[in-house]
Amino acid sequence: MARLDVTETFHHISFPGHIHTQDSLNYALHFQFQDRDTVIATYPKSGTTWMQEIVTLVKNRGDPQLSKTVPNWARAPWLEQHYSAKVLEATQGHRILTTHLPYNLLASCHYLHPISQVIYVARNPKDVAVSYYHFHKMAKFLPEPNSFDEFLDSFLEGSVSYGSWFDHVKGWTSQAGVLANVLYISYEEMCIDFPQDLQGSMERISSFLQCPLVGEELTNSLRHCSFSSMSDNAMVNYTQIPKEIMDHSKGKFMRKGIIGDWRNTFTEKQIGIFDTVYSYQMKDCPLTFMWEC
Numbered sequence: 067m068a069r070l071d072v073t074e075t076f077h078h079i080s081f082p083g084h085i086h087t088q089d090s091l092n093y094a095l096h097f098q099f100q101d102r103d104t105v106i107a108t109y110p111k112s113g114t115t116w117m118q119e120i121v122t123l124v125k126n127r128g129d130p131q132l133s134k135t136v137p138n139w140a141r142a143p144w145l146e147q148h149y150s151a152k153v154l155e156a157t158q159g160h161r162i163l164t165t166h167l168p169y170n171l172l173a174s175c176h177y178l179h180p181i182s183q184v185i186y187v188a189r190n191p192k193d194v195a196v197s198y199y200h201f202h203k204m205a206k207f208l209p210e211p212n213s214f215d216e217f218l219d220s221f222l223e224g225s226v227s228y229g230s231w232f233d234h235v236k237g238w239t240s241q242a243g244v245l246a247n248v249l250y251i252s253y254e255e256m257c258i259d260f261p262q263d264l265q266g267s268m269e270r271i272s273s274f275l276q277c278p279l280v281g282e283e284l285t286n287s288l289r290h291c292s293f294s295s296m297s298d299n300a301m302v303n304y305t306q307i308p309k310e311i312m313d314h315s316k317g318k319f320m321r322k323g324i325i326g327d328w329r330n331t332f333t334e335k336q337i338g339i340f341d342t343v344y345s346y347q348m349k350d351c352p353l354t355f356m357w358e359c
């Protein structure tokens with residue numbers, strides 16, 4: 067089957083050309099944020115879809131109607147993807163926006179509107195690398211990853227789509243406490259002990275969004291954003307996307323949803339290389355990650 071893996075290079079970063087154009091990337095850079103916008107910012111494979119579901123449920127007070135009937139990309143569109151301008155122009159009131167753009171790129175044209183609420187989700191990069199590798203196998207708009215060894219080299223170099231994980235995480239988290247209204251949360255703290263930790267995270271997210279969930283609103287939300295429920299929800303599991311674009315015979319989008327799966331893929335040699343690059347890249351960054359549980 068032919069691949070759609072054309073690359074669009076923008077400000078020295080590669081983007082999948084199937085869903086990005088120079089115009090759509092420029093649109094994102096010059097986007098006019100509004101006071102009531104909620105922006106979900108992530109590096110790919112860090113829990114983006116999960117946070118889109120959580121924020122949708124919070125804003126709908128646990129009512130899953132929207133989550134079950136409207137695809138995530140239509141209710142929380144990516145600023146930088148080519149369809150977004152049309153979707154966003156048709157959206158009234160509170161908007162949920164998603165971006166994989168590095169902070170420095172977005173901020174090169176303007177700072178986020180200071181009243182927008184920003185939620186940044188980060189995940190330990192060993193699990194991100196493994197998840198991204200599997201995603202490259204199924205997503206035909208990304209280059210064929212070949213071996214994990216080759217893919218890991220590109221990941222550590224930052225030559226994969228959306229650029230360097232290190233620059234992304236350092237750029238966005240450097241804004242926590244600087245930009246007004248940024249919530250930093252890790253994939254692991256939402257995931258570790260289901261359902262208690264997801265509940266604690268949802269309470270934190272809902273109070274940050276000034277829509278604190280109570281009683282059934284919270285229990286309904288929890289149920290609908292569990293891994294098993296999202297795996298069955300065609301509005302978030304990407305099964306509606308044509309096979310030519312996402313080939314589900316090569317793997318599922320909702321793959322494993324766990325902490326520490328990298329242990330099943332990384333060799334000792336790869337762990338050594340990864341840890342050396344990580345220590346160098348993160349030497350001045352106070353962030354810590356849970357690597358396994």
Ligand code: A3P
Pocket residue numbers: 108109110111112113114115116193196197198200257291292293294296319320321322323324327
């Ligand atoms: P795995 O490939 O490790 O399973 P993104 O949405 O940023 O592309 O991230 C996708 C990753 O988040 C996948 O990781 C997916 O399984 C995981 N994920 C999505 N929803 C989840 C949930 N409800 N609970 C745990 N993990 C979830």
